[in-house]
Amino acid sequence: MSRKLLAGPYLIWVIGFTVIPLLMIVYYGLTASSGAFTLANIAAIAQPEHAKALWLALLLSLISTVVCLLLAFPLAMILRSRGVGKGSFVVFLFILPMWMNFLLRTLAWQTLLEKNGVINGILGFLHLPKIAIINTPAAIVLGMVYNFLPFMVLPLYNVLSKIDDNTINAARDLGANFFQTLVWVWIPLSVPGIISGITMVFVPALTTFVISNLLGGSKILLIGNVIEQEFTKSGNWNLGSGLSLVLMVFILISMMLVEKYDKNGEGTAF
């Protein structure tokens, strides 16, 4: 009984700040401004500008996820091979930026990438052609990869560091070259970490509106931006909630994937 009481504050927190807001979103999403039941807010996803925003968000977050995976896997392998002592310092370096405010980090990229920003300043000084990637989808992807890469590296590092050296040695011993060992042993054994990492990058990337706001200018709208605008600018909570519900479906699918492939929580880094 007393143990159950200890969970009380957390329960109140969850009910107050997760369950009730969720129920409100469901309520708003399924009603018109008059309060009558309607599916129009959900069907609104089919409207061209909404569908386009969802499509772009899916595409960019998918690209970011793949880029993160491609960057993080070799990095996690290097971290693993460096051993605990040296490895943990590199891990520390990786976590370090995560202690800085997310907005500040993204704003810093804005300054770096601007037309007359730091990078173009350096390029100009070196008489090299300037780059124009601020306010493009590429800048958004860059921002997503930069912000979410640690969430991919850590679960991968976690699963990789649990693989016994001799399991790898056995594959080499049985005639597998590096590439075959990668495909037949490294990757299959890191599936829980890969799935967990994919979710931890894909879900926040899909729902972000800050990164697209700061690095995409106001021209590129992701589904996150559309929802944000419905809540803050248009004041249409019903439409915003309806679109959020659609987005939630994708998040639930991701979570179910993790549930399926990472039964023992091996890939969870935190």
Place this chain on the structure above:
Amino acid sequence: MSQSLIDLVNISKSFDGELVLDDLNLSVKENEFVTLLGPSGCGKTTTLRIIGGFEKPDTGKVIFSGQDITNLPPNKRQLNTVFQKYALFPHMNISENIAFGLKIKNKPKSYIQDKIKYALKLVNLDGYENRTVDSLSGGQQQRIAIARAIVNEPKLLLLDEPLGALDLKLRQDMQYELIRMKRELGITFIYVTHDQEEALTMSDYIVVMNQGYIQQMGTPEQIYNEPENAFVADFIGDSNILGGTMIRDELVEILGARFDCVDKGFGNNTPVDVVIRPEDVELVAPEQGTLVGTCSHLIFKGVHYEMEVTTPDGFEWLVHSTKLCPVGQKVGIHVDPFNIQIMNKPASEDEEAIGVNE
């Protein structure tokens, strides 16, 4: 090279400045069961890893069938390893584990199927094809690890303390199984262990190592009966190791008493180490003994009694005998000349490590 299968030539290896192997030379003939035996840290596993290709020697060469393979990666070597903790692939079932090496080599499906069947039969695990690795006991996993290695028909099988994680009874069973498999397959085995009994039971040839040096090489009988230095004598079985003086050829003085022996060539009045196995100490009537002592300790061991006989100078002789001598009784000690093993005394600790001996 001669008809030896593998030669290690002047191999040295150090980790973080610490010398693990120093100028090691070792040659293994085809179809031999060779055991590298020594305490942990003696360099035996490093030697095996160098042969397997998982470690590169700092200096020296590895010659396999007359070819220098020192710089060849493990996947290009015609040998296979059985690892200490099995190292099976946890994400594959038993037949996938066994088939791994053959699939890499693109062998036809029917050939692989036959090989899996044959290998499982050889390790007495028919019908285990579709089991998961988790569902197998330690002993069964080790058999699968062996099966996974031998289906590749290696010329040389390296075994790194493969029975170390098994319990005593299973270990003994597996020892006999390994000897049987070795005979059936006709593959050369290099086996690493710290268990001297295991080494004596299974090997054709034992290499005793300590601190990166080979202390002695020989058949199990040679290693046991004629240890070349105090380390080998102490490491292999129980023994009484005493300081003595070689008076002249075939006569040694131990604890003030003179024993006839069969060793020659140590010079006159030379300090030596003397090894006498506990089962070679004969207990006789006090007046017949070369030395006289008092029994200070007695345990019944089943096959024999284990006794300690303290001589007046304080040395406790370990004695294994079927004759009983009650505690407190005076008893004579006699040793047959050919049971006394004389060894040079190492002049320094370094020399002791190298195992210098004539």
